[in-house]
Amino acid sequence: MNNISKTMQILAKKYPRSTTTLNSMRGNSTPFEILISCLLSLRTRDEVTDVVSRDLFKVARTPEKILKLPDKKLKKIIFKTGHFNKKAEILKSVSKELIKKFDSKIPNSYNELISIKGVGPKTANIVLAFAFGKLVLPIDIHCHRIPNRLGWIKTKTPEKTEKELEKILPKKYWRDFNSAFVQFGRETCLPVSPWCSRCPVAKFCERVGVGRSR
Numbered sequence: 001m002n003n004i005s006k007t008m009q010i011l012a013k014k015y016p017r018s019t020t021t022l023n024s025m026r027g028n029s030t031p032f033e034i035l036i037s038c039l040l041s042l043r044t045r046d047e048v049t050d051v052v053s054r055d056l057f058k059v060a061r062t063p064e065k066i067l068k069l070p071d072k073k074l075k076k077i078i079f080k081t082g083h084f085n086k087k088a089e090i091l092k093s094v095s096k097e098l099i100k101k102f103d104s105k106i107p108n109s110y111n112e113l114i115s116i117k118g119v120g121p122k123t124a125n126i127v128l129a130f131a132f133g134k135l136v137l138p139i140d141i142h143c144h145r146i147p148n149r150l151g152w153i154k155t156k157t158p159e160k161t162e163k164e165l166e167k168i169l170p171k172k173y174w175r176d177f178n179s180a181f182v183q184f185g186r187e188t189c190l191p192v193s194p195w196c197s198r199c200p201v202a203k204f205c206e207r208v209g210v211g212r213s214r
């Protein structure tokens with residue numbers, strides 16, 4: 001077994017899939033709710049995304065209902081997620097586009113999803129993976145940073161990371177990858193001063209570009 005497989009087995013076991021907010025929405029939320037929660041989750045802690053999403057879905061769980069919400073009320077509900085002015089604007093414009101171009105349904109193709117203003121590659125892959133069960137790799141900052149540190153890949157952008165991981169990561173680990181790396185990046189392989197001294201995969205890591213660590 002190579003180091004990638006060994007690392008994946010350790011991290012997937014330590015960080016089960018269901019423990020991040022977006023992962024836990026698989027199978028019990030609509031594609032629209034998953035998309036909206038993903039948009040709310042940008043630069044926000046999971047616990048906050050969770051609570052705010054629930055509050056919002058109590059009053060609006062369709063594009064039409066989001067559009068009908070007065071701006072002031074929408075901003076008040078999503079205030080805690082931060083960047084609430086921008087996020088309110090995006091929720092409204094995404095809802096408008098869904099109604100106009102997709103008959104209020106969430107498209108299940110990557111190209112259609114990223115054609116919606118405000119939906120980027122990571123969000124599109126989150127929706128494809130968690131709402132439609134497609135085998136794709138949603139790449140956020142943790143999923144981009146850590147495989148580079150481990151020495152698996154050498155990439156400058158999350159988009160390149162996705163392409164390179166598609167080549168080297170065995171498909172049987174794709175469903176576990178996002179959840180494991182997001183949680184690992186929040187707890188141990190932090191952006192600055194990672195906890196290498198208590199890292200469960202330290203012996204498989206090349207620590208590329210890691211300066212100060214703990």
Ligand code: SF4
Nearest residue numbers: 189194196199202205
């Ligand atoms: S050894 Fe350090 S840099 Fe490597 S994966 Fe672990 S925490 Fe991250």
